[in-house]
Amino acid sequence: MSHHILIVDDEAEIRQLLEQFLSISGYRIATVATAREALAHAAATPPDLVISDLQLEESDGLDLIAKLKAAQPGLPVILLTSVLFDRQTVEENLSKRVSAYLPKTTPLNQLLAEIQRLLAAGK
Amino acid sequence: MKDPTIKRVLALFALVTVVLVAVAVHAVRQLNRTVTASDWVNRTHALINELEGIAAATQSAEGSLRIYALTRDPRDLAAGRRSQVRLADHLEVAGALARDQAETARQVARLATLAESRSAFARELGSAPPESLATLFAVDAANTAVEELLRLVERLVTEQMNLLALRDQESFLQAQATRWTIGLGVAINFLLLAAGAWLIRDDILMRRRAADAMAAANAQLESRVQARTAELSAANDRLNLENLERRWANQALEHQLRYNHLIINSITDLVFVITKVANISRINPAVEHDTGWLAKDLINRPLPELVRLTAGDLPLQRGLKEGHDLRDLPATLLRSEGGEIPVRFTFYPLRDGNNVVGGVVILNRATA
Numbered sequence: 001m002s003h004h005i006l007i008v009d010d011e012a013e014i015r016q017l018l019e020q021f022l023s024i025s026g027y028r029i030a031t032v033a034t035a036r037e038a039l040a041h042a043a044a045t046p047p048d049l050v051i052s053d054l055q056l057e058e059s060d061g062l063d064l065i066a067k068l069k070a071a072q073p074g075l076p077v078i079l080l081t082s083v084l085f086d087r088q089t090v091e092e093n094l095s096k097r098v099s100a101y102l103p104k105t106t107p108l109n110q111l112l113a114e115i116q117r118l119l120a121a122g123k
Numbered sequence: 124m125k126d127p128t129i130k131r132v133l134a135l136f137a138l139v140t141v142v143l144v145a146v147a148v149h150a151v152r153q154l155n156r157t158v159t160a161s162d163w164v165n166r167t168h169a170l171i172n173e174l175e176g177i178a179a180a181t182q183s184a185e186g187s188l189r190i191y192a193l194t195r196d197p198r199d200l201a202a203g204r205r206s207q208v209r210l211a212d213h214l215e216v217a218g219a220l221a222r223d224q225a226e227t228a229r230q231v232a233r234l235a236t237l238a239e240s241r242s243a244f245a246r247e248l249g250s251a252p253p254e255s256l257a258t259l260f261a262v263d264a265a266n267t268a269v270e271e272l273l274r275l276v277e278r279l280v281t282e283q284m285n286l287l288a289l290r291d292q293e294s295f296l297q298a299q300a301t302r303w304t305i306g307l308g309v310a311i312n313f314l315l316l317a318a319g320a321w322l323i324r325d326d327i328l329m330r331r332r333a334a335d336a337m338a339a340a341n342a343q344l345e346s347r348v349q350a351r352t353a354e355l356s357a358a359n360d361r362l363n364l365e366n367l368e369r370r371w372a373n374q375a376l377e378h379q380l381r382y383n384h385l386i387i388n389s390i391t392d393l394v395f396v397i398t399k400v401a402n403i404s405r406i407n408p409a410v411e412h413d414t415g416w417l418a419k420d421l422i423n424r425p426l427p428e429l430v431r432l433t434a435g436d437l438p439l440q441r442g443l444k445e446g447h448d449l450r451d452l453p454a455t456l457l458r459s460e461g462g463e464i465p466v467r468f469t470f471y472p473l474r475d476g477n478n479v480v481g482g483v484v485i486l487n488r489a490t491a
Contacts, residue, residue: 011374024364
Protein backbone atom coordinates (compact mmCIF):
# COMPACT_ATOMS: atom_id res chain seq x y z
CA MET A 1 0.00 0.00 0.00
CA SER A 2 1.55 3.32 -1.07
CA HIS A 3 1.75 6.27 1.28
CA HIS A 4 -0.95 8.91 1.20
CA ILE A 5 0.20 12.53 0.87
CA LEU A 6 -2.03 15.59 1.24
CA ILE A 7 -0.95 18.73 -0.66
CA VAL A 8 -2.32 22.11 0.45
CA ASP A 9 -1.63 25.11 -1.78
CA ASP A 10 -3.80 27.92 -3.10
CA GLU A 11 -2.02 27.87 -6.49
CA ALA A 12 -3.50 25.31 -8.88
CA GLU A 13 -0.33 24.95 -10.94
CA ILE A 14 1.75 24.03 -7.89
CA ARG A 15 -0.86 21.49 -6.77
CA GLN A 16 -0.92 19.99 -10.26
CA LEU A 17 2.89 19.80 -10.60
CA LEU A 18 3.36 18.21 -7.20
CA GLU A 19 0.54 15.73 -7.79
CA GLN A 20 2.01 14.63 -11.14
CA PHE A 21 5.53 14.30 -9.78
CA LEU A 22 4.63 12.44 -6.61
CA SER A 23 2.17 10.16 -8.44
CA ILE A 24 4.99 9.10 -10.79
CA SER A 25 7.06 8.43 -7.67
CA GLY A 26 4.39 6.01 -6.45
CA TYR A 27 2.43 7.96 -3.84
CA ARG A 28 -1.31 8.37 -3.47
CA ILE A 29 -1.96 12.09 -3.70
CA ALA A 30 -4.82 14.33 -2.62
CA THR A 31 -4.76 18.07 -3.31
CA VAL A 32 -6.78 20.87 -1.72
CA ALA A 33 -6.63 24.67 -2.00
CA THR A 34 -7.74 25.82 1.46
CA ALA A 35 -7.12 25.01 5.11
CA ARG A 36 -10.81 24.15 5.57
CA GLU A 37 -10.68 21.57 2.78
CA ALA A 38 -7.44 20.20 4.18
CA LEU A 39 -8.94 19.67 7.64
CA ALA A 40 -12.04 18.00 6.14
CA HIS A 41 -9.94 15.69 3.99
CA ALA A 42 -7.57 14.79 6.84
CA ALA A 43 -10.54 13.93 9.04
CA ALA A 44 -12.02 11.66 6.36
CA THR A 45 -8.77 10.15 5.10
CA PRO A 46 -5.83 10.64 7.49
CA PRO A 47 -2.71 11.31 5.41
CA ASP A 48 0.76 9.87 6.02
CA LEU A 49 2.38 13.23 5.25
CA VAL A 50 1.24 16.80 4.54
CA ILE A 51 2.87 19.36 2.26
CA SER A 52 1.48 22.82 2.93
CA ASP A 53 2.10 26.30 1.64
CA LEU A 54 2.74 28.96 4.27
CA GLN A 55 0.35 31.50 2.87
CA LEU A 56 -3.21 30.30 2.28
CA GLU A 57 -6.27 32.30 1.29
CA GLU A 58 -8.28 31.95 4.48
CA SER A 59 -5.58 31.06 6.94
CA ASP A 60 -1.86 30.42 7.11
CA GLY A 61 0.02 27.15 6.84
CA LEU A 62 1.30 27.19 10.41
CA ASP A 63 -2.19 27.53 11.81
CA LEU A 64 -3.37 24.67 9.62
CA ILE A 65 -0.41 22.53 10.67
CA ALA A 66 -1.19 23.14 14.34
CA LYS A 67 -4.76 21.95 13.82
CA LEU A 68 -3.66 18.90 11.82
CA LYS A 69 -1.12 17.91 14.47
CA ALA A 70 -3.70 18.33 17.18
CA ALA A 71 -5.77 15.64 15.48
CA GLN A 72 -2.81 13.51 14.34
CA PRO A 73 0.20 14.29 16.61
CA GLY A 74 2.90 12.29 14.80
CA LEU A 75 1.97 13.57 11.36
CA PRO A 76 5.05 14.66 9.36
CA VAL A 77 4.57 18.06 7.72
CA ILE A 78 6.64 19.86 5.13
CA LEU A 79 6.17 23.61 4.95
CA LEU A 80 6.69 24.85 1.42
CA THR A 81 6.90 28.57 0.80
CA SER A 82 8.39 31.30 -1.29
CA VAL A 83 8.81 33.59 1.67
CA LEU A 84 12.53 33.45 2.06
CA PHE A 85 13.97 33.22 5.51
CA ASP A 86 17.45 32.06 6.16
CA ARG A 87 17.69 28.44 7.32
CA GLN A 88 18.94 29.27 10.79
CA THR A 89 16.00 31.56 11.47
CA VAL A 90 13.60 28.96 10.21
CA GLU A 91 15.06 26.20 12.33
CA GLU A 92 15.01 28.36 15.42
CA ASN A 93 11.40 29.36 14.94
CA LEU A 94 9.72 26.49 13.16
CA SER A 95 11.56 23.28 13.99
CA LYS A 96 9.10 22.37 16.72
CA ARG A 97 6.11 23.06 14.52
CA VAL A 98 7.02 21.48 11.18
CA SER A 99 9.08 18.46 10.16
CA ALA A 100 10.83 20.28 7.34
CA TYR A 101 10.89 23.70 5.77
CA LEU A 102 11.61 23.98 2.05
CA PRO A 103 11.55 27.01 -0.25
CA LYS A 104 9.54 26.62 -3.41
CA THR A 105 12.73 26.90 -5.42
CA THR A 106 13.87 23.53 -4.03
CA PRO A 107 14.38 20.99 -6.87
CA LEU A 108 11.72 18.28 -6.95
CA ASN A 109 14.19 15.43 -6.37
CA GLN A 110 15.30 17.11 -3.13
CA LEU A 111 11.66 17.44 -2.12
CA LEU A 112 11.21 13.73 -2.91
CA ALA A 113 14.29 12.84 -0.84
CA GLU A 114 12.88 14.81 2.10
CA ILE A 115 9.50 13.05 1.78
CA GLN A 116 11.20 9.63 1.67
CA ARG A 117 13.30 10.52 4.73
CA LEU A 118 10.29 11.66 6.76
CA LEU A 119 8.12 8.66 5.79
CA ALA A 120 10.96 6.25 6.58
CA ALA A 121 11.50 7.92 9.95
CA GLY A 122 7.78 7.67 10.73
CA LYS A 123 7.66 3.88 10.29
CA MET B 124 -0.72 -27.61 -53.49
CA LYS B 125 2.73 -26.06 -53.48
CA ASP B 126 4.30 -28.11 -50.71
CA PRO B 127 7.00 -30.28 -52.36
CA THR B 128 6.77 -32.91 -49.59
CA ILE B 129 3.04 -33.37 -50.18
CA LYS B 130 3.74 -33.66 -53.91
CA ARG B 131 6.35 -36.34 -53.30
CA VAL B 132 4.14 -38.27 -50.86
CA LEU B 133 1.22 -38.16 -53.28
CA ALA B 134 3.49 -39.36 -56.10
CA LEU B 135 4.63 -42.24 -53.90
CA PHE B 136 1.04 -43.17 -53.07
CA ALA B 137 0.21 -43.03 -56.79
CA LEU B 138 3.08 -45.45 -57.44
CA VAL B 139 1.84 -47.72 -54.64
CA THR B 140 -1.61 -47.69 -56.22
CA VAL B 141 -0.18 -48.50 -59.67
CA VAL B 142 1.79 -51.41 -58.25
CA LEU B 143 -1.26 -52.67 -56.34
CA VAL B 144 -3.42 -52.47 -59.47
CA ALA B 145 -0.76 -54.26 -61.55
CA VAL B 146 -0.45 -57.03 -58.96
CA ALA B 147 -4.24 -57.34 -58.71
CA VAL B 148 -4.63 -57.54 -62.51
CA HIS B 149 -1.88 -60.16 -62.71
CA ALA B 150 -3.43 -62.17 -59.87
CA VAL B 151 -6.89 -62.09 -61.50
CA ARG B 152 -5.41 -63.24 -64.80
CA GLN B 153 -3.58 -66.06 -63.06
CA LEU B 154 -6.79 -67.00 -61.25
CA ASN B 155 -8.67 -67.17 -64.56
CA ARG B 156 -5.88 -69.28 -66.05
CA THR B 157 -6.00 -71.60 -63.05
CA VAL B 158 -9.78 -71.99 -63.41
CA THR B 159 -9.36 -72.75 -67.12
CA ALA B 160 -6.52 -75.20 -66.40
CA SER B 161 -8.60 -76.87 -63.73
CA ASP B 162 -11.46 -77.43 -66.24
CA TRP B 163 -8.99 -78.84 -68.73
CA VAL B 164 -7.43 -81.16 -66.11
CA ASN B 165 -10.87 -82.41 -65.08
CA ARG B 166 -11.83 -83.03 -68.68
CA THR B 167 -8.50 -84.79 -69.36
CA HIS B 168 -8.94 -87.01 -66.32
CA ALA B 169 -12.47 -87.82 -67.49
CA LEU B 170 -11.11 -88.63 -70.96
CA ILE B 171 -8.48 -90.94 -69.45
CA ASN B 172 -11.21 -92.63 -67.40
CA GLU B 173 -13.30 -93.07 -70.53
CA LEU B 174 -10.27 -94.48 -72.47
CA GLU B 175 -9.62 -96.91 -69.66
CA GLY B 176 -13.33 -97.77 -69.73
CA ILE B 177 -13.00 -98.33 -73.48
CA ALA B 178 -10.08 -100.72 -72.90
CA ALA B 179 -11.92 -102.54 -70.13
CA ALA B 180 -15.17 -102.81 -72.11
CA THR B 181 -13.22 -104.03 -75.16
CA GLN B 182 -11.40 -106.67 -73.17
CA SER B 183 -14.65 -107.74 -71.48
CA ALA B 184 -16.49 -107.96 -74.82
CA GLU B 185 -13.62 -109.88 -76.46
CA GLY B 186 -13.46 -112.21 -73.46
CA SER B 187 -17.21 -112.95 -73.68
CA LEU B 188 -16.91 -113.59 -77.45
CA ARG B 189 -14.01 -116.04 -76.86
CA ILE B 190 -16.02 -117.81 -74.19
CA TYR B 191 -18.95 -117.94 -76.64
CA ALA B 192 -16.61 -119.51 -79.22
CA LEU B 193 -15.98 -122.33 -76.79
CA THR B 194 -19.43 -122.67 -75.21
CA ARG B 195 -21.72 -121.61 -78.05
CA ASP B 196 -23.91 -120.38 -75.22
CA PRO B 197 -25.99 -117.44 -76.41
CA ARG B 198 -25.72 -115.84 -72.94
CA ASP B 199 -22.00 -115.41 -73.50
CA LEU B 200 -22.66 -113.70 -76.79
CA ALA B 201 -25.23 -111.52 -75.07
CA ALA B 202 -22.67 -110.63 -72.44
CA GLY B 203 -20.22 -109.69 -75.18
CA ARG B 204 -22.88 -107.56 -76.84
CA ARG B 205 -23.60 -105.76 -73.53
CA SER B 206 -19.91 -105.03 -73.10
CA GLN B 207 -19.87 -103.61 -76.63
CA VAL B 208 -22.81 -101.34 -75.70
CA ARG B 209 -20.82 -100.04 -72.70
CA LEU B 210 -17.87 -99.64 -75.06
CA ALA B 211 -20.05 -97.55 -77.36
CA ASP B 212 -21.15 -95.38 -74.39
CA HIS B 213 -17.54 -94.79 -73.38
CA LEU B 214 -16.64 -93.92 -76.97
CA GLU B 215 -19.48 -91.43 -77.18
CA VAL B 216 -18.42 -89.71 -73.96
CA ALA B 217 -14.74 -89.77 -75.01
CA GLY B 218 -15.67 -88.27 -78.36
CA ALA B 219 -17.52 -85.46 -76.60
CA LEU B 220 -14.59 -84.84 -74.22
CA ALA B 221 -12.08 -84.78 -77.12
CA ARG B 222 -14.20 -82.48 -79.22
CA ASP B 223 -11.85 -79.49 -78.74
CA GLN B 224 -8.67 -81.54 -79.51
CA ALA B 225 -8.64 -82.31 -83.19
CA GLU B 226 -5.97 -85.03 -83.14
CA THR B 227 -7.43 -86.77 -80.13
CA ALA B 228 -10.92 -86.53 -81.61
CA ARG B 229 -9.62 -88.14 -84.81
CA GLN B 230 -8.04 -90.98 -82.84
CA VAL B 231 -11.23 -91.45 -80.78
CA ALA B 232 -13.07 -91.64 -84.10
CA ARG B 233 -10.62 -94.34 -85.13
CA LEU B 234 -11.37 -96.19 -81.92
CA ALA B 235 -15.08 -95.93 -82.72
CA THR B 236 -14.43 -97.41 -86.16
CA LEU B 237 -12.48 -100.31 -84.65
CA ALA B 238 -15.19 -100.86 -82.01
CA GLU B 239 -17.85 -100.77 -84.65
CA SER B 240 -16.01 -103.53 -86.59
CA ARG B 241 -16.09 -105.64 -83.45
CA SER B 242 -19.77 -104.90 -82.97
CA ALA B 243 -20.40 -105.93 -86.55
CA PHE B 244 -18.52 -109.22 -85.90
CA ALA B 245 -20.68 -109.85 -82.83
CA ARG B 246 -23.85 -109.19 -84.78
CA GLU B 247 -22.56 -111.56 -87.50
CA LEU B 248 -22.00 -114.23 -84.85
CA GLY B 249 -25.51 -113.73 -83.55
CA SER B 250 -27.07 -114.16 -86.90
CA ALA B 251 -24.76 -116.91 -88.24
CA PRO B 252 -25.87 -120.63 -88.18
CA PRO B 253 -24.04 -122.67 -85.57
CA GLU B 254 -22.09 -124.71 -88.15
CA SER B 255 -20.47 -121.59 -89.57
CA LEU B 256 -19.35 -120.17 -86.24
CA ALA B 257 -16.07 -122.08 -86.33
CA THR B 258 -15.29 -120.63 -89.71
CA LEU B 259 -16.11 -117.13 -88.52
CA PHE B 260 -13.91 -117.45 -85.43
CA ALA B 261 -11.12 -118.89 -87.56
CA VAL B 262 -11.28 -115.95 -89.92
CA ASP B 263 -11.46 -113.48 -87.00
CA ALA B 264 -8.36 -114.93 -85.43
CA ALA B 265 -6.34 -113.05 -88.00
CA ASN B 266 -8.15 -109.77 -87.26
CA THR B 267 -5.88 -107.28 -85.42
CA ALA B 268 -8.59 -104.68 -84.74
CA VAL B 269 -8.73 -105.40 -81.00
CA GLU B 270 -4.94 -105.21 -80.60
CA GLU B 271 -4.91 -101.97 -82.61
CA LEU B 272 -7.75 -100.56 -80.49
CA LEU B 273 -5.99 -101.43 -77.24
CA ARG B 274 -2.67 -100.00 -78.45
CA LEU B 275 -4.40 -96.84 -79.59
CA VAL B 276 -6.13 -96.54 -76.23
CA GLU B 277 -2.83 -97.04 -74.45
CA ARG B 278 -1.14 -94.42 -76.60
CA LEU B 279 -3.96 -91.94 -76.04
CA VAL B 280 -3.80 -92.51 -72.29
CA THR B 281 -0.03 -92.01 -72.36
CA GLU B 282 -0.43 -88.80 -74.39
CA GLN B 283 -3.08 -87.45 -72.01
CA MET B 284 -0.92 -88.34 -69.02
CA ASN B 285 2.00 -86.51 -70.64
CA LEU B 286 -0.24 -83.53 -71.28
CA LEU B 287 -1.30 -83.59 -67.63
CA ALA B 288 2.34 -83.70 -66.58
CA LEU B 289 3.10 -80.75 -68.85
CA ARG B 290 0.09 -78.86 -67.50
CA ASP B 291 1.20 -79.61 -63.94
CA GLN B 292 4.60 -78.14 -64.72
CA GLU B 293 3.02 -75.09 -66.35
CA SER B 294 0.71 -74.65 -63.35
CA PHE B 295 3.68 -74.85 -61.00
CA LEU B 296 5.56 -72.21 -63.03
CA GLN B 297 2.47 -70.00 -63.15
CA ALA B 298 2.04 -70.31 -59.39
CA GLN B 299 5.69 -69.46 -58.92
CA ALA B 300 5.38 -66.46 -61.23
CA THR B 301 2.30 -65.33 -59.30
CA ARG B 302 4.13 -65.71 -55.98
CA TRP B 303 7.06 -63.73 -57.33
CA THR B 304 4.80 -61.06 -58.79
CA ILE B 305 2.83 -60.63 -55.58
CA GLY B 306 6.01 -60.78 -53.47
CA LEU B 307 7.74 -58.24 -55.70
CA GLY B 308 4.65 -55.99 -55.62
CA VAL B 309 4.48 -56.20 -51.83
CA ALA B 310 8.23 -55.51 -51.56
CA ILE B 311 8.01 -52.52 -53.93
CA ASN B 312 5.00 -51.17 -52.06
CA PHE B 313 6.75 -51.69 -48.75
CA LEU B 314 9.77 -49.76 -50.04
CA LEU B 315 7.54 -47.02 -51.44
CA LEU B 316 5.60 -46.76 -48.18
CA ALA B 317 8.90 -46.72 -46.25
CA ALA B 318 10.13 -43.93 -48.53
CA GLY B 319 6.85 -42.07 -47.95
CA ALA B 320 7.16 -42.53 -44.20
CA TRP B 321 10.76 -41.29 -44.34
CA LEU B 322 9.69 -38.25 -46.36
CA ILE B 323 6.87 -37.46 -43.92
CA ARG B 324 9.18 -37.97 -40.93
CA ASP B 325 11.83 -35.78 -42.55
CA ASP B 326 9.23 -33.14 -43.32
CA ILE B 327 7.83 -33.26 -39.79
CA LEU B 328 11.34 -32.89 -38.35
CA MET B 329 12.05 -30.02 -40.71
CA ARG B 330 8.76 -28.32 -39.82
CA ARG B 331 9.42 -28.87 -36.11
CA ARG B 332 12.87 -27.35 -36.45
CA ALA B 333 11.39 -24.44 -38.39
CA ALA B 334 8.67 -24.00 -35.74
CA ASP B 335 11.29 -24.12 -32.96
CA ALA B 336 13.42 -21.59 -34.81
CA MET B 337 10.35 -19.40 -35.34
CA ALA B 338 9.41 -19.68 -31.66
CA ALA B 339 12.96 -18.81 -30.63
CA ALA B 340 12.98 -15.86 -33.02
CA ASN B 341 9.61 -14.72 -31.70
CA ALA B 342 10.79 -15.05 -28.11
CA GLN B 343 13.92 -13.08 -28.95
CA LEU B 344 11.85 -10.47 -30.75
CA GLU B 345 9.42 -10.33 -27.85
CA SER B 346 12.33 -9.92 -25.45
CA ARG B 347 13.78 -7.13 -27.60
CA VAL B 348 10.40 -5.45 -27.86
CA GLN B 349 9.95 -5.67 -24.10
CA ALA B 350 13.46 -4.31 -23.49
CA ARG B 351 12.90 -1.54 -26.02
CA THR B 352 9.49 -0.76 -24.55
CA ALA B 353 11.02 -0.60 -21.07
CA GLU B 354 13.76 1.71 -22.39
CA LEU B 355 11.19 3.94 -24.07
CA SER B 356 9.01 3.92 -20.98
CA ALA B 357 12.01 4.81 -18.80
CA ALA B 358 13.02 7.54 -21.26
CA ASN B 359 9.46 8.82 -21.26
CA ASP B 360 9.40 8.83 -17.46
CA ARG B 361 12.72 10.68 -17.44
CA LEU B 362 11.38 13.23 -19.92
CA ASN B 363 8.23 13.65 -17.88
CA LEU B 364 10.27 14.16 -14.72
CA GLU B 365 12.61 16.59 -16.46
CA ASN B 366 9.61 18.44 -17.82
CA LEU B 367 8.07 18.57 -14.36
CA GLU B 368 11.37 19.78 -12.88
CA ARG B 369 11.55 22.51 -15.52
CA ARG B 370 7.97 23.60 -14.95
CA TRP B 371 8.56 23.50 -11.19
CA ALA B 372 11.68 25.66 -11.49
CA ASN B 373 9.89 28.13 -13.77
CA GLN B 374 6.88 28.46 -11.50
CA ALA B 375 9.20 28.87 -8.50
CA LEU B 376 11.03 31.73 -10.20
CA GLU B 377 7.80 33.33 -11.39
CA HIS B 378 6.32 32.95 -7.98
CA GLN B 379 9.35 34.47 -6.34
CA LEU B 380 9.41 37.34 -8.79
CA ARG B 381 5.69 37.94 -8.35
CA TYR B 382 6.14 37.87 -4.60
CA ASN B 383 8.96 40.40 -4.75
CA HIS B 384 6.83 42.68 -6.89
CA LEU B 385 4.01 42.24 -4.47
CA ILE B 386 6.20 43.35 -1.60
CA ILE B 387 7.41 46.50 -3.35
CA ASN B 388 4.08 47.32 -4.93
CA SER B 389 2.31 47.00 -1.60
CA ILE B 390 4.34 49.83 -0.08
CA THR B 391 2.36 53.11 -0.07
CA ASP B 392 5.52 55.24 0.14
CA LEU B 393 7.12 56.18 -3.18
CA VAL B 394 9.91 53.77 -4.03
CA PHE B 395 12.52 54.35 -6.75
CA VAL B 396 15.21 51.89 -7.68
CA ILE B 397 18.15 53.75 -9.25
CA THR B 398 21.35 52.76 -11.01
CA LYS B 399 24.89 53.61 -9.98
CA VAL B 400 24.58 56.94 -11.89
CA ALA B 401 21.18 57.71 -10.31
CA ASN B 402 19.01 56.88 -13.32
CA ILE B 403 15.59 55.44 -12.45
CA SER B 404 15.32 51.68 -13.23
CA ARG B 405 12.09 50.83 -11.40
CA ILE B 406 9.26 52.50 -9.48
CA ASN B 407 6.31 51.27 -7.45
CA PRO B 408 2.68 52.16 -8.32
CA ALA B 409 2.60 54.78 -5.54
CA VAL B 410 4.98 56.95 -7.64
CA GLU B 411 2.56 57.01 -10.60
CA HIS B 412 -0.34 57.59 -8.26
CA ASP B 413 1.21 60.52 -6.35
CA THR B 414 3.12 62.28 -9.16
CA GLY B 415 0.97 61.64 -12.21
CA TRP B 416 4.02 60.46 -14.08
CA LEU B 417 3.77 57.18 -15.97
CA ALA B 418 6.46 54.55 -15.50
CA LYS B 419 7.44 54.74 -19.19
CA ASP B 420 8.17 58.48 -18.72
CA LEU B 421 10.42 57.84 -15.74
CA ILE B 422 12.44 54.76 -16.62
CA ASN B 423 16.10 55.62 -17.27
CA ARG B 424 15.51 59.24 -16.38
CA PRO B 425 17.92 60.82 -13.84
CA LEU B 426 16.31 60.90 -10.40
CA PRO B 427 17.58 64.47 -9.63
CA GLU B 428 15.35 65.77 -12.48
CA LEU B 429 12.34 64.56 -10.48
CA VAL B 430 13.49 64.73 -6.88
CA ARG B 431 15.57 67.59 -5.62
CA LEU B 432 17.31 67.36 -2.26
CA THR B 433 17.33 70.61 -0.35
CA ALA B 434 21.03 70.01 0.28
CA GLY B 435 21.75 69.57 -3.42
CA ASP B 436 22.84 66.50 -5.44
CA LEU B 437 26.09 65.92 -3.61
CA PRO B 438 24.80 63.77 -0.73
CA LEU B 439 23.16 61.30 -3.16
CA GLN B 440 26.28 61.14 -5.37
CA ARG B 441 28.42 60.42 -2.30
CA GLY B 442 25.92 57.87 -0.99
CA LEU B 443 26.04 56.03 -4.33
CA LYS B 444 29.80 56.25 -4.51
CA GLU B 445 30.61 55.37 -0.93
CA GLY B 446 27.62 53.15 -0.20
CA HIS B 447 26.11 54.74 2.85
CA ASP B 448 22.52 55.47 3.80
CA LEU B 449 20.81 58.88 3.69
CA ARG B 450 17.90 59.07 6.04
CA ASP B 451 14.94 61.42 6.25
CA LEU B 452 16.44 64.35 4.28
CA PRO B 453 14.20 67.20 3.10
CA ALA B 454 13.46 67.24 -0.63
CA THR B 455 10.86 68.21 -3.22
CA LEU B 456 9.11 66.03 -5.80
CA LEU B 457 8.17 67.38 -9.24
CA ARG B 458 4.63 66.48 -10.33
CA SER B 459 3.80 65.79 -13.97
CA GLU B 460 1.31 68.64 -14.27
CA GLY B 461 3.78 71.05 -12.68
CA GLY B 462 4.34 72.10 -9.12
CA GLU B 463 6.35 70.47 -6.42
CA ILE B 464 5.45 68.70 -3.23
CA PRO B 465 7.68 68.46 -0.14
CA VAL B 466 8.87 64.97 0.78
CA ARG B 467 11.29 63.23 3.15
CA PHE B 468 14.10 61.48 1.29
CA THR B 469 15.67 58.18 2.39
CA PHE B 470 18.33 56.33 0.41
CA TYR B 471 19.67 52.75 0.79
CA PRO B 472 22.57 51.64 -1.36
CA LEU B 473 22.12 48.32 -3.28
CA ARG B 474 25.12 46.09 -2.69
CA ASP B 475 26.21 43.12 -4.72
CA GLY B 476 28.96 41.71 -2.58
CA ASN B 477 31.35 44.58 -1.85
CA ASN B 478 30.19 46.67 -4.79
CA VAL B 479 27.46 49.29 -4.75
CA VAL B 480 25.46 48.73 -7.93
CA GLY B 481 22.66 51.22 -7.32
CA GLY B 482 20.21 52.18 -4.64
CA VAL B 483 16.65 52.38 -3.37
CA VAL B 484 15.10 55.77 -2.72
CA ILE B 485 11.99 55.98 -0.54
CA LEU B 486 9.98 59.17 -0.39
CA ASN B 487 7.24 59.86 2.09
CA ARG B 488 5.17 62.94 2.22
CA ALA B 489 6.55 65.52 4.54
CA THR B 490 4.25 66.22 7.41
CA ALA B 491 3.67 69.79 8.43
